[in-house]
Amino acid sequence: MLTEERRKLIMELLKSHEIVKSQELMKLLDSSESTIRRDLQEMEAEGLLKRIHGGAKRIVKLDYEPDMLEKSSKNVHEKQLIAEYATSFIHDGDFVYLDAGTSTYEMIPFLKQKDINVITNSVYHATALTDLKIPTMIIGGNIKLTTKAVVSAFSLQQLQLFRFDKAFMGINGIHPKHGLTTPDSEEATMKAVALGQAEQVYILADDSKFNKVSFSKVAALDEATIITNQLSKDIRQHFESLTTIKEVIK
Structure with missing residues (x-):
């Protein structure tokens, strides 16, 4: 050979x-x-x-942070399946936190008929939500130019004032050893705080995020329910001991 x-x-x-x-x-x-x-x-x-x-x-290499346009064009079908399934956990009367990200953005069309209040740190999400007449509060602070996420010390102070029935978040890396990670340390802190403020936390991530690691840790794998599309046998064997993964199989 x-x-x-x-x-x-x-x-x-x-x-x-x-x-x-x-x-x-x-x-x-x-x-x-x-x-x-x-x-x-x-x-x-x-x-x-x-x-x-x-x-x-x-060698586990750190992933970079793509902008919103680049992320929105990848794995669209999988994200839509994940997003539709994720909304089944939302009930009328819920206060819902929607983290910035393309996977959580795909949830918005499925929220139209629900009687809920949404809090978000995304300019994109807030615009789409209000266009659908969904009661929405946007966290204030500095806007990150690449992802249009609102991220700053002021944002964190506001976020700590609220409690949520459910929080839905995107993530860049899911790794059996390094947990849930994202490239930006400030965004990682925002996600970690939101996770602590919610009764139930869901991570929306297609299979391309598995076995990836980014710069900043958000949480351990067992601190949230991970909703994803059907995983390959090779990926699944690395996470077989984790009971908080829900695969959308269609």
Whole structure:
């Protein structure tokens, strides 16, 4: 087998298994111990993996923060399925917090017939909600130019004054070790505070967010119910011990 073919297979294995053993690679790739050792050494030098005793582990790279336009064009069908299912947890009379993000934005059309009050820190969300005549309060403060989220110390002070029946949030990374993460530290703090102010918390995230890590931690995985689309077998096995994941299967 050519070197490039071996390396490609090693990277594919690391995507689905965070750690691979040298002995397993020798069998799967029909290669000698010295060949596998050399491959792993060279791949580590290129920053593709990290060698550990008896094998190698995947390097978890931090995700960047795309703007609202870029995010809104990705995985639209999955987000809509997740959003529709998420609204089934909302009942008349609820005070609902909608976090800024494209997944929570997709919930808005499904809220039209519900007798609720919505609090949000998103300019986009507030506009869409009021267009549908849904009673809405927007958190005040500085507006983040990329995502149009309202994020500042003043925003946090306001958020701490309120209690919510339910909070719905987007997230950038869901990882079995590092938990729920997002690139912006101020947004992470906003999400963490909102999480603490709600009786029930739901994270809306399609399967592309799993096994990803961003800069700032929001919460541990078991602090919220995660609503997602149907996960692959490879993803599910990393989260099999977590009972708070709800998959929308259609």
